[in-house]
Amino acid sequence: MINLVKSFATDDGGAVTVDWVVLTSGVVGLGLAVMAVASGGVEDLSVEVAEALADISLVSGQVVEVAFHDFSDGDAAGWLGGRVMDMGGQLGELLVLGPGETAGFTLEVPSGTAEAAMVFDLVAGDSLDNSTRWGTDTATVLINGVPVAIATSARGSQMTFDIPQVDGTMVEATVTVDPGQLGGSGRWYDAVAEVTVTVDQPVGPIDVQLHSGANQNIRDEFWGVDNFNASVTGG
Numbered sequence: 001m002i003n004l005v006k007s008f009a010t011d012d013g014g015a016v017t018v019d020w021v022v023l024t025s026g027v028v029g030l031g032l033a034v035m036a037v038a039s040g041g042v043e044d045l046s047v048e049v050a051e052a053l054a055d056i057s058l059v060s061g062q063v064v065e066v067a068f069h070d071f072s073d074g075d076a077a078g079w080l081g082g083r084v085m086d087m088g089g090q091l092g093e094l095l096v097l098g099p100g101e102t103a104g105f106t107l108e109v110p111s112g113t114a115e116a117a118m119v120f121d122l123v124a125g126d127s128l129d130n131s132t133r134w135g136t137d138t139a140t141v142l143i144n145g146v147p148v149a150i151a152t153s154a155r156g157s158q159m160t161f162d163i164p165q166v167d168g169t170m171v172e173a174t175v176t177v178d179p180g181q182l183g184g185s186g187r188w189y190d191a192v193a194e195v196t197v198t199v200d201q202p203v204g205p206i207d208v209q210l211h212s213g214a215n216q217n218i219r220d221e222f223w224g225v226d227n228f229n230a231s232v233t234g235g
Helices: 002-009 016-055
Strands: 061-067 084-088 093-097 101-107 115-124 139-143 146-152 160-162 169-179 190-200 206-212 221-234
Touching: 016 190, 061 101, 093 101, 093 115, 093 206, 101 221, 115 139, 115 206, 139 190, 146 169, 146 190
Parallel strands: none
Antiparallel strands: 061 221, 084 093, 093 221, 101 206, 115 190, 115 221, 139 146, 139 206, 146 160, 169 190
């Protein structure tokens, strides 16, 4: 009997399982605690930004920058969808969209705004297609859910744009970097165009979105956003 008790006391069978359960529970608990603290702070910050912009009243001709994102150090605060990735080469860090993904940003508009302008680099990466055989991998820019520009690019060739006529919205697109191996996989050419979207007499927040019509994973092809700048002009 004494030997049985000693054997039980010194037996460490199952100790790893017990330790793992305890450690896992601790990590999960810590994660929930961090989420509870951080989520409240992020929500409070977004409310403060909205309130600060709402308190601004622009005078005629005054131009104010209200948002800028170059996605350096993985910072995509305020964006929903996509992911910040370092695509290497000249591209560096940008917000990348995989097949069928949509990324969006809500622009708060101060009172007295006569015009809001959003300027950003649209990046066409790697083996995007535009052919009868392989289909067309488009990128669609939407303002408040309405398409205002549709871009296509065939494996790094210069981008082309279809720009629907939408009342109160003007879009300009200019290729700023000649096609070349700018980053990504390095197997295909990439292209960059600067897109400018102007909204006249905006009422309320502006939802800016980019939808990727690519049909292969990011290792093969992608659309991306970089150097997003938004400004408003008083009326």
